[in-house]
Amino acid sequence: MDTESIRESLETTGLRFTPQRHCVMAFLMEYPGHPTAAEIFEAVNRLDPRLSRATTYNNLRDLVQAGLVREVAVEGRAARFDAKGVRHHHFICDRCGNVEDVEWYEVPKPALSSLGKRTLRECELIVRGLCTKCAPAKGRDGVSAV
Amino acid sequence: MDTESIRESLETTGLRFTPQRHCVMAFLMEYPGHPTAAEIFEAVNRLDPRLSRATTYNNLRDLVQAGLVREVAVEGRAARFDAKGVRHHHFICDRCGNVEDVEWYEVPKPALSSLGKRTLRECELIVRGLCTKCAPAKGRDGVSAV
DNA sequence: GTCCTAGATTAGACAGAATCTAAATACGGT
């Protein structure tokens, strides 16, 4: 969407502005969910064939390192990404692996004494359970729909 | 260690007791860290060659599903496992991907209203930063050791 | 505008992790 703001955020993190980076970043900012690298590649490449698979992975790595994008590891599935907008937690569905946002709220950090010499960067909360699609229907009489 | 308690926990979850499952479970209960599937296979297979690679993966999947073992996804690396003993959180090193335990403390769950129709199973805290090995040495004069 | 170079892109090979297949085996109830 806002090309100039993307350019700025890239420049302030020391990354060059390229059409490929712009596309990946813009896609992540518009896309409502948490796409995988493969999904990002396919969607962006369809719009602008200049983006290659290798560059998708390269850029995602760089954007995560620059702190502009967040990577969510899901057990047994491909990693998922989102542009770091407003702070939020994540919900991961036990069954389908879908990642959804959970409204932000403060979480107590571990006591410094229990961290020892480790450096703390962030404290991430992951909520697990069944998403709306996978949760058993709890209608008035317990009947389930597929 | 305690064969019979392992047998029981398997039976109560509906899993048959097999030498392979026993070995995997026993290994996880004794091992202090968070091994990958490959590490578990190598270590156990060396002691008891009856365990195959496929079965290692099969059993880990079943044990996780049965709630006896926890799987920790680490971005860009193989999943790590631990036997569910005392409750605890996890620390993941940004640099080496090492997973370490963090003493348990209660974390506030998200408001029911923000969960909607989703089912909540657990609330997991993941602390990120640099582990003791990777943290910059902060000696009296800032000199670093390798 | 032209030149330059470190950084970026690319196709395709490669590697690692995990799953699948289909045949053989063995747990555990009777």
Added chain:
DNA sequence: ACCGTATTTAGATTCTGTCTAATCTAGGAC
């Protein structure tokens, strides 16, 4: 001992992500 089904197995396969080495380009210097 027998049986039915869950489990195991080797190897192929799929899926994710990284690497290589050749090519290109963003953007600063002039």
